[in-house]
Structures are given as C-alpha cells and as structure tokens.
Amino acid sequence: MILLDGKKLSEEILDEIAKKVDKIKKNNKKVPHLAAILVGNDGASETYVASKVKNCEKVGFNSTFIRLDADVSEQKLLETIQDLNENSDIDGFIVQLPLPKHINESKITDAILPSKDVDGFHPTNVGYLALGNPKFVSATPNGVMEMLKRYDIDTEGKYCVVLGRSNIVGSPMAILMSKNTKPGNATVTVCHSKTRNLIEFTSKADILIVAIGKPEFITSNMVKEGAVIIDVGIHRVADASKKSGFKLVGDVKFDEVAPKSSYITPVPGGVGLMTICSLLQNTLKATENSF
Ligand code: GUN
Numbered sequence: 001m002i003l004l005d006g007k008k009l010s011e012e013i014l015d016e017i018a019k020k021v022d023k024i025k026k027n028n029k030k031v032p033h034l035a036a037i038l039v040g041n042d043g044a045s046e047t048y049v050a051s052k053v054k055n056c057e058k059v060g061f062n063s064t065f066i067r068l069d070a071d072v073s074e075q076k077l078l079e080t081i082q083d084l085n086e087n088s089d090i091d092g093f094i095v096q097l098p099l100p101k102h103i104n105e106s107k108i109t110d111a112i113l114p115s116k117d118v119d120g121f122h123p124t125n126v127g128y129l130a131l132g133n134p135k136f137v138s139a140t141p142n143g144v145m146e147m148l149k150r151y152d153i154d155t156e157g158k159y160c161v162v163l164g165r166s167n168i169v170g171s172p173m174a175i176l177m178s179k180n181t182k183p184g185n186a187t188v189t190v191c192h193s194k195t196r197n198l199i200e201f202t203s204k205a206d207i208l209i210v211a212i213g214k215p216e217f218i219t220s221n222m223v224k225e226g227a228v229i230i231d232v233g234i235h236r237v238a239d240a241s242k243k244s245g246f247k248l249v250g251d252v253k254f255d256e257v258a259p260k261s262s263y264i265t266p267v268p269g270g271v272g273l274m275t276i277c278s279l280l281q282n283t284l285k286a287t288e289n290s291f
Contacts, residue, residue: 001258004147004230004265010273013146014059017280021060024287032287033062034118034279035084035093039077039103040070045096052094055276061283064090074103078111085113092118092286094279097168115289118282121167129172132179136282141173143274144209144230148183153207153228153263160186161201163218163251164211169232173209198222210251220256229257229264232271 024031034056038049049065056063066080077095084093093116099105109117114124120136128135137145148155160177164170170190178188191201193212202208202222210218211232223229233251250267258264265271 006273013277035064139278142278158206160207161205169211216253
C-alpha cells in the first residue's frame with residue numbers, strides 16, 4: 001500500500017506557485033489577488049477560508065477576506081459579488097459554501113464573473129469542463145486529478161466508481177475521470193444515496209473516489225483488493241483519548257481499508273490540502289489570463 005501524501009505534494013505545488021509569484025514580482029507584473037467571502041460563522045467553513053487565506057500569504061499572493069453576517073440579505077451578497085466582479089485588482093474570488101438557507105446558492109454562483117470564478121462553479125465553467133475544454137475546474141476534483149497525475153497512477157481503461165454527485169465534487173470528478181486525458185480515460189459509474197446494491201459497484205472498482213459525507217462509511221468488505229482509494233470526506237468525531245476531544249476521519253474506514261488498497265489518501269493529509277493548491281493554481285491562471 002502506498003500512501004498518497006497530500007502534505008508532501010501540496011508543499012511541492014505551493015513551492016512551484018511561490019516561484020512563479022517571485023518571477024511575477026521581479027517582472028513588475030500584477031501580483032495574484034484572491035478574495036474570499038464567508039457568510040456567517042460555520043466552524044468548518046471558517047477553518048477552510050482561514051486556510052485558503054493563509055496559503056495565499058505563503059505563496060506571496062494578495063488576499064482579501066470578506067465576512068458577512070449570517071442574516072445578510074441575498075441582495076447585499078449579490079452587490080458584494082458585483083463589486084468584486086468590477087474590481088480590477090481582484091483576479092479571482094470565491095463564496096464559501098454552504099450558504100444560509102435564505103440565500104439561493106445557484107443565484108450566487110451565477111453572479112460570479114466566469115473569468116474570476118476560481119472555484120469553477122459557474123455554469124459557463126461547468127459547461128467548458130463538460131465539453132472537454134476546461135477553464136476553471138472545481139478545486140477538489142482538480143486536486144484529485146493532480147494527485148493521480150503526480151503519483152503516475154494508471155487510470156486508462158480502469159473501472160472508476162465515484163460515490164457522490166454533488167456539483168462541487170462528485171459530478172465534476174466523474175466528468176474528469178471519463179475524459180480522453182491522462183489521468184482520465186476511465187470507465188466511470190456515479191453512485192449516490194438512491195443506488196441499489198452499492199457494494200456491487202464499490203467492490204468492483206479499480207479506483208474508488210468517495211465523496212458522500214458519511215464518516216467511515218466505506219469498510220474493507222466494500223472494496224476490491226488492490227484498489228486505489230481516494231477519500232474526499234473530512235469529519236470531526238468524538239475521541240476521548242485526544243486532548244481536543246475529537247479526531248478527524250474521512251468517508252473511508254482507513255485502518256481496515258488501507259491494507260487492501262494499492263494507493264490510499266489519508267485524512268487529514270490527503271485530498272484536503274490538494275484542494276487549496278488547486279484554488280491557488282486557478283487564481284494564478286486567472287492573473288496570467290489578464291496579462
Ligand atoms: N465548500 C466546500 N468546498 C468548497 C469549495 O471548494 N469552494 C467553496 N466556495 N465552498 C466550498
């Protein structure tokens with residue numbers, strides 16, 4: 001079993017980005033600037049956005065953090081987006097999801113200028129991806145592809161099962177894995193909450209990508225011997241033996257699945273770190289597109 005080390009890979013990628021930013025600065029070109037909007041104070045979202053901002057600093061990007069109250073009106077959020085769309089110093093921005101229930105998420109995503117949509121959530125960017133001409137690809141699936149690429153994992157002709165069909169992860173992941181690319185060219189099945197006999201699919205998968213948001217859902221009896229296991233989940237579960245009172249786990253029961261796998265991502269230290277790298281790579285691309 002080989003551990004897919006997101007920590008090591010992400011450090012490599014951050015270093016590559018930082019070198020490019022140095023070059024940009026030496027040439028007196030525009031320094032990439034990412035803005036992040038956080039609505040409300042959901043604990044997990046706070047952590048993610050803080051990490052995105054921190055990593056901007058690490059690679060030499062400028063960053064702007066915009067915090068709005070949980071009861072902010074949809075109109076006010078749309079106005080904030082419009083300001084960022086029109087601000088030529090901002091190369092890309094994200095609105096952290098999920099949003100409070102009174103705000104229509106797709107209305108918000110639709111309002112972001114596609115050329116600044118570094119999350120790759122706008123229908124234009126999703127459309128480009130579906131047509132095989134990707135511009136900005138959603139950060140988590142993009143990070144998974146980068147991981148498969150850098151570990152030189154053969155995906156061509158392999159049977160890939162994607163668990164989960166969210167707009168952020170499952171759906172773009174399935175599109176990417178099915179495209180005529182390297183990595184890619186896999187035969188893909190998307191499974192979800194209504195799938196019958198789930199184990200029949202998962203146990204045949206050469207590559208199993210799990211993004212269903214259920215702690216330690218995938219157990220060893222559900223996976224094929226020698227499978228590549230990509231775990232997108234991250235959850236806090238109570239653990240009295242830890243000082244913090246909790247531990248982080250993924251959607252996969254790591255201890256029992258790992259010995260059966262050929263490659264597996266740990267949680268933490270796996271896909272999560274790759275997501276941030278993808279976001280920064282997209283932001284750099286947005287800046288370079290404006291040169
Ligand atoms: N919520 C969970 N993942 C993401 C992400 O990649 N981008 C945004 N904007 N919100 C998220």
